[in-house]
Amino acid sequence: MFFSVVIPVYNRSDLLKNAIESVLLQTYKNYEIIVVDDGSSIDTFKAVRPYLSKINYIKISENKGVSFARNVGIENSNYDFIAFLDSDDIWLPNKLKLQKDFMEKNCFLICHTDEFWFKNGRFVNQGRKHEKYGGEIFSKILDFCRISPSSVVVHKDIFKHVGLFDVGLPVCEDYDMWLRIALHYSIGYLPIKTIIKVAHDGHQLSLNTPYMEYYRLLSLSKLLKFNFLNETLKKSAIIELERKFRIVLDGLKKKNI
CATH class of the missing domain: 3.90.550.10 (Spore Coat Polysaccharide Biosynthesis Protein SpsA; Chain A)
Incomplete structure (x- = not known):
C-alpha cells in the first residue's frame, strides 16, 4: 500500500x-x-x-x-x-x-x-x-x-x-x-x-462557529433528498433530523431570533 x-x-x-x-x-x-x-x-x-x-x-x-x-x-x-x-x-x-x-x-x-x-x-x-x-x-x-x-x-x-x-x-x-x-x-x-x-482555543472552526447543529441539520437534509437510504436507515436519519431541528430552534428562541 x-x-x-x-x-x-x-x-x-x-x-x-x-x-x-x-x-x-x-x-x-x-x-x-x-x-x-x-x-x-x-x-x-x-x-x-x-x-x-x-x-x-x-x-x-x-x-x-x-x-x-x-x-x-x-x-x-x-x-x-x-x-x-x-x-x-x-x-x-x-x-x-x-x-x-x-x-x-x-x-x-x-x-x-x-x-x-x-x-x-x-x-x-x-x-x-x-x-x-x-x-x-x-x-x-x-x-x-x-x-x-x-x-x-x-x-x-x-x-x-x-x-x-x-x-x-x-x-x-x-x-x-x-x-x-x-x-x-x-x-x-x-x-x-x-x-x-x-x-x-480560538483557532478551531468548530470552537468558533455558532449553531454547529445547524450545519449537521443541513447535511442530514441533503442526504434525505436522495433515495440511498433503506427504510431502517431513513427512519434513524429522520429521528435525528427532528432532534437537531429542535436543538436549533431552541437555540434561536434563546437568542430571540
Whole structure:
C-alpha cells in the first residue's frame, strides 16, 4: 500500500512543522506528503522551505476553506490511499503501519482509529459520548462527528463513488463526508490511539462557529433528498433530523431570533 498524506493548512505555520515531522517519522515509508496552503495570510512557505525536497507544496491563491483544500490534495495525489492530517494534529510513529496491516487483513477501503486528546497543555480524557465504532455505522454516527479526519485512511475509489468534501459547508464537512461513506461502505475501526488531536482555543472552526447543529441539520437534509437510504436507515436519519431541528430552534428562541 502507498499513501498520499494530505495536510491542509491555513495560518498555522508554527504547528505545521510538527505535523510534517510526525509523517516523516513514520515507521512505514511508502507515502508522499501533499501540503495544501489554503491562501494563508502569513508566510507558510517559509515554514515548509526545509521540507520542500520531501513534500509537494501547493499554494491556493485565496482562502477557500478546508474542504476545498482537502479536495485539491485528493485531486493531486499519486497513490490510491489517502491519509488526512490536520495541520495542528500529530501522528504517532506506527500510525500508517498499523492501519496498513489492519486494512489489508480485513479488506477495508476506509479505516479510522482511536486518538489522544491534548488541550491546554495536558492530555484529557474522552467522554463516553465520544465512543467510536466500526462496521456498518451510519446510524451510530448521526448525532455528531465521531471520526477524526487525522485518523482516516480511505481509498480514492470511494470519493469517485460518494463525491468529494462539500465546499458549501464551512464546518461539519467531515461529519457530512463520513455519513455519505457510511451509507455505502463498512468502515474499519482500529481501537488503538495513533494520533494526538490537539485543541487550540480560538483557532478551531468548530470552537468558533455558532449553531454547529445547524450545519449537521443541513447535511442530514441533503442526504434525505436522495433515495440511498433503506427504510431502517431513513427512519434513524429522520429521528435525528427532528432532534437537531429542535436543538436549533431552541437555540434561536434563546437568542430571540
